[in-house]
Each structure stands twice: as structure tokens, then as C-alpha cells.
Amino acid sequence: MDGPTLDWSLVWDSRQLLLDGLVVAVQVSATALALSVALGLVLALLRTSSTPLSWIAAGYINIFRGVPALVSVIWVYFGVSLAFGLTFTVFQAGVIALTLLYSAFLAEIFRSALSAVPPGLKEAGQALGLHPSRVFFSVTLPQAGKIALPNIGSMFIGMVKDTSTFTVIGLLEVVRVTQNLVSTTFQPFVLYTAAAAIYVLAAFVIDFGFRLVENLMTSPPQGRLARALRARKRARVERLIAAHSREPDEPLTPAAV
Amino acid sequence: MTTVTEPESVAAPFAASGVGRRVPIVSIEGLRKSFGSVEVLSGIDLDVHPGEHVVLLGPSGSGKSTVLRSINLLERPSAGSLVVDGREHATPRSSGLFAGAPRGTALQLRRTVGMVFQQFNLFGHLSALDNIVLPLRSVRRMSRRDAEERAAVELRRVGLIARAGHYPNQLSGGQQQRVAIARALALDPQVMLFDEPTSALDPELVGEVLRTMRLVAETGMTMIVVTHEIGFAREVGDLNVFLEHGKVVETGGREFYDECRSQRARDFLQAVR
Numbered sequence: 090m091d092g093p094t095l096d097w098s099l100v101w102d103s104r105q106l107l108l109d110g111l112v113v114a115v116q117v118s119a120t121a122l123a124l125s126v127a128l129g130l131v132l133a134l135l136r137t138s139s140t141p142l143s144w145i146a147a148g149y150i151n152i153f154r155g156v157p158a159l160v161s162v163i164w165v166y167f168g169v170s171l172a173f174g175l176t177f178t179v180f181q182a183g184v185i186a187l188t189l190l191y192s193a194f195l196a197e198i199f200r201s202a203l204s205a206v207p208p209g210l211k212e213a214g215q216a217l218g219l220h221p222s223r224v225f226f227s228v229t230l231p232q233a234g235k236i237a238l239p240n241i242g243s244m245f246i247g248m249v250k251d252t253s254t255f256t257v258i259g260l261l262e263v264v265r266v267t268q269n270l271v272s273t274t275f276q277p278f279v280l281y282t283a284a285a286a287i288y289v290l291a292a293f294v295i296d297f298g299f300r301l302v303e304n305l306m307t308s309p310p311q312g313r314l315a316r317a318l319r320a321r322k323r324a325r326v327e328r329l330i331a332a333h334s335r336e337p338d339e340p341l342t343p344a345a346v
Numbered sequence: 347m348t349t350v351t352e353p354e355s356v357a358a359p360f361a362a363s364g365v366g367r368r369v370p371i372v373s374i375e376g377l378r379k380s381f382g383s384v385e386v387l388s389g390i391d392l393d394v395h396p397g398e399h400v401v402l403l404g405p406s407g408s409g410k411s412t413v414l415r416s417i418n419l420l421e422r423p424s425a426g427s428l429v430v431d432g433r434e435h436a437t438p439r440s441s442g443l444f445a446g447a448p449r450g451t452a453l454q455l456r457r458t459v460g461m462v463f464q465q466f467n468l469f470g471h472l473s474a475l476d477n478i479v480l481p482l483r484s485v486r487r488m489s490r491r492d493a494e495e496r497a498a499v500e501l502r503r504v505g506l507i508a509r510a511g512h513y514p515n516q517l518s519g520g521q522q523q524r525v526a527i528a529r530a531l532a533l534d535p536q537v538m539l540f541d542e543p544t545s546a547l548d549p550e551l552v553g554e555v556l557r558t559m560r561l562v563a564e565t566g567m568t569m570i571v572v573t574h575e576i577g578f579a580r581e582v583g584d585l586n587v588f589l590e591h592g593k594v595v596e597t598g599g600r601e602f603y604d605e606c607r608s609q610r611a612r613d614f615l616q617a618v619r
């Protein structure tokens with residue numbers, strides 16, 4: 090057998106195209122992530138509500154968790170235009186396809202995160218007279234978000250990888266770029282290996298980014314970024330402590346109303 | 347109805363002169379609560395007057411927490427009347443002082459009544475200071491500056507100003523509970539509810555929380571306390587209510603701990619002492 094020799098220099102020569110492909114993949118995924126987080130949260134709330142909408146949410150979640158990204162994007166790109174005469178750009182179709190699937194996954198992630206928040210915290214918020222929406226946004230959601238964050242990170246990595254199937258609609262993501270290069274260079278092994286390396290690299294970077302955010306969300310916030318972001322607040326609290334420590338200890342006296 | 351022993355300080359002049367009866371700040375009549383088919387409260391009557399310190403006692407499962415939680419509508423009463431600060435929050439009465447009382451909302455109620463929980467329930471993602479700032483800003487609509495200033499005053503009052511920037515997981519249980527007390531007090535409630543505030547604490551931390559609660563009592567704050575700390579109860583309890591199986595078995599004034607009438611209450615006190 091006399092196969093072609095592997096030309097690894099191709100990888101370096103194609104780096105710009107491959108990275109451009111990655112940028113497209115990440116743009117589609119990030120947009121879809123933002124939409125999926127919002128939609129997933131709404132679905133999780135509906136799913137746990139005691140309204141008939143709970144069943145609709147459950148149906149949605151169970152269906153779309155099982156649909157492959159390839160099928161989803163074909164539905165959106167070809168199906169919707171056939172059925173409703175709506176046409177999407179490939180970018181839009183990719184975002185919608187991912188959002189349909191990942192909002193279902195994120196709904197489940199949020200559902201378990203919300204149920205993991207100790208009920209006492211919500212009750213404490215209610216007992217303080219906070220408005221229910223304030224309890225949700227200032228107490229329940231930050232707690233649940235912290236719990237959900239690592240899983241959201243994994244979902245994001247999955248989304249970036251799923252964009253590889255969008256080559257079918259011609260989105261210029263990593264795999265499409267690779268296919269194009271292969272068709273002129275006949276070096277599939279080299280180029281797909283490079284493509285895989287790009288996904289792995291992207292996963293590393295995403296993971297790192299989510300870890301940074303996780304550190305910001307731990308209590309107390311950890312890391313240099315947190316220190317920098319919170320420097321002014323810390324100074325303010327320290328001034329407050331200093332000012333109040335100078336005053337004599339004030340025992341509990343009839344409240345100064 | 348319960349017999350009420352007036353706290354000496356505020357009530358004495360009224361009691362002596364017999365001028366007008368004081369109006370209860372919390373008045374419960376025929377309160378019932380069921381979970382599914384299980385009735386947990388079977389008709390509770392309780393009047394709490396401003397400045398009074400009420401202790402709820404009873405064996406586990408007798409319904410003490412459910413009474414407290416009903417008072418700020420964390421549990422919805424199944425039947426009966428709940429009047430707080432002159433507003434009806436459950437089934438209106440047909441007779442008596444509060445017949446025809448205007449209806450109140452849950453938010454109004456909760457802004458009148460503060461609550462301290464067994465598990466502290468501080469918001470773990472916020473510093474001690476911000477645990478107090480959040481409700482001040484949201485409920486009192488204070489500016490950040492004013493809220494932080496007020497929160498600092500409250501932390502000073504419970505002796506924790508130095509820990510203002512600490513998060514709950516950096517505080518001991520006793521410190522967390524004192525922050526929780528400060529958080530509730532910051533909103534200037536008219537009534538404070540305490541549900542076994544020291545039961546989750548290591549024994550050596552109970553004292554600091556009881557000390558803080560004693561100071562709260564001395565301010566004249568109206569308090570309803572569920573506790574197994576009989577020493578503390580004996581000290582502050584103007585009105586002591588013994589519950590069993592969702593019913594009030596016996597109530598008594600300061601003499602309750604030495605001369606309670608029912609065998610049940612006697613046995614209970616014997617057991618927890």
C-alpha cells in the first residue's frame with residue numbers, strides 16, 4: 090500500500106481558516122447558550138409549577154433532549170422554510186437548532202439546581218417581607234445558579250461540538266472548513282486531527298472560563314479577579330467597620346426608629 | 347382564651363387603673379391547620395400583647411413550629427382567624443374586638459413580623475452585612491448607603507460589626523444566628539418569632555444567642571419563642587403556653603414553671619429540665 094504521506098505543515102498553513110471556523114462555532118454556541126439559559130429557566134419553572142403548562146414543559150423537555158443536533162438543524166433550516174415559508178440564515182438556523190435542544194437539557198439542570206436550594210432560604214426571604222420575585226432573583230436564583238454552573242459549562246462544550254453537524258446546512262464552522270480543505274489537499278487524517286485538536290483546545294478554554302466564573306460565585310469569592318472586582322466594596326465595608334468600631338458598643342436599646 | 351399576665355413595665359398603669367384593655371398585636375382564634383388529612387393544629391387561641399414575651403412549649407410534633415409559621419403565613423391556616431396589627435389574615439371573625447377588621451396582605455404581615463429560624467437561614471451567597479442590606483433595600487427601599495449604615499448599626503448591636511464582611515460559612519453557628527437576629531431586627535418589626543433558635547447550636551454557642559435574645563427582650567420587643575431552654579423561658583416568659591397534639595393544654599404566667607396544673611406539662615418540664 091502506498092498511501093499519501095502525512096503533510097502536517099498543512100495544519101499550520103490552515104490555522105487561520107480553522108480558527109475562523111472555531112470562532113463561528115463559538116459564536117453560534119454562545120448565542121444559543123444565552124437563549125437556552127433563559128428558555129431553560131422558564132421551562133424549569135413551568136415544569137415545577139402546578140399548572141397544565143407543567144405537562145407541556147415536560148413533553149418539550151423529553152422530546153428535545155432526544156433529538157440529534159443534525160436532525161434539529163435540518164428541521165429548522167429546511168423544514169421551517171418548507172412549512173411556514175420562513176427562511177433563516179445558516180447562523181440563525183444553527184442558533185435556533187441548538188437552543189431547541191439545549192434549553193431542554195438546561196431545564197433539567199435548573200430543575201435539579203432549584204430543588205437543591207434549601208427551602209429555608211426561600212422561607213427566610215419570604216419572612217423578611219421580600220416580594221416573591223425578589224426572593225427568586227436575589228435568593229433562589231443565585232443559589233441555584235452556583236449549583237448549576239459546572240453543568241452549564243459542560244453543556245456549552247457539548248454545544249460547540251454539536252455545531253460540527255451544521256456543516257450539513259453549510260455553516261462555515263470547523264468541520265465545514267476542514268471538509269473544504271480536504272477536498273483540495275486530500276489530507277483527511279491530518280486535517281480532521283487538527284479539527285479535533287481545535288475542539289479539545291476550545292473545551293479547555295471554556296472550562297477555564299467557567300472555573301473563573303465559579304470562583305467568582307463561591308462564597309466568599311475566590312481568586313485575583315474577584316479581589317480586583319471587589320476592591321471598592323471591600324474598602325467601603327472596611328471603612329464602615331472602622332467607623333462603627335470606634336463608637337462605644339451599643340447594646341440593644343429600643344430600636345432607634 | 348388565654349389568661350394574660352401583664353409584663354410589669356408597659357402594662358402596669360393600664361392594668362391598675364383598669365382604663366381600656368390593651369389591644370393584642372397578635373390574636374389567634376380557633377386556628378386549625380391540616381396537612382392532607384392530618385390535623386396538626388386543632389383550634390389554637392392565643393392573644394399576644396405589645397411588649398409581651400410568649401414562650402411556646404411542648405413535645406416534638408405538638409405543633410409549635412406550625413403555630414409560629416402560621417403567624418407569618420409560611421403556613422396557610424386551614425381555618426380560624428389570625429389578626430396581626432389589627433388586620434385579618436385568615437377567616438374574619440363575627441364577633442369580638444376584631445370583628446370586621448380590615449384584611450391584610452401577606453407582605454404587610456411579614457413586614458410587621460420578624461422571624462428567626464432554627465437553621466439560621468442566612469443567604470450563603472451574601473456577606474453578613476449584605477444579608478441585612480438586601481431586605482433593607484428591597485423592603486424599606488433604602489439607598490445602598492443608608493442600608494449599609496443601618497446594617498452596620500444592627501451588627502454592632504449583636505456584637506458582630508467586625509465580621510460585617512464575612513460570609514455565613516465563615517461564621518460560627520452562634521454568630522450566624524446573631525446575624526439572623528440582626529437581619530430581622532433591622533426591619534423594625536413589631537413582633538419577633540423565634541423557632542428553636544438555639545437547637546442547632548453546639549452547647550457552648552447557646553449562651554451567646556440567648557444573651558442576644560435577652561437583650562432583644564429588654565428592648566420591649568414583642569416576642570413569641572419556641573424553645574427547650576427552660577432556664578431562658580423561665581426568665582423571659584410572661585406568658586407560657588404548653589401545646590400537645592395541636593391543642594393548648596395549659597397556659598400560665600411567670601409562675602408556670604413552678605406550679606403548672608396539668609400532669610402533661612409537669613411531665614414535660616421534668617423531662618427537659
Ligand SMILES: Nc1ncnc2c1ncn2[C@@H]1O[C@H](COP(=O)(O)OP(=O)(O)OP(=O)(O)O)[C@@H](O)[C@H]1O
Nearest residue numbers: 381384386404405406407408409410411412413542
Ligand atoms: N409540611 C408538612 N407536611 C406534613 N406534615 C407536617 C408538615 N409540617 C409539619 N408537619 C407535621 O405536623 C406536626 C407538627 O409539626 P411541628 O413542626 O409544628 O411540630 P413542633 O412542635 O415544632 O415539633 P419539633 O419540636 O420537633 O420542632 C408533626 O407531626 C409534623 O410531622
Ligand SMILES: [Mg+2]
Nearest residue numbers: 410411412542
Ligand atoms: Mg419545630
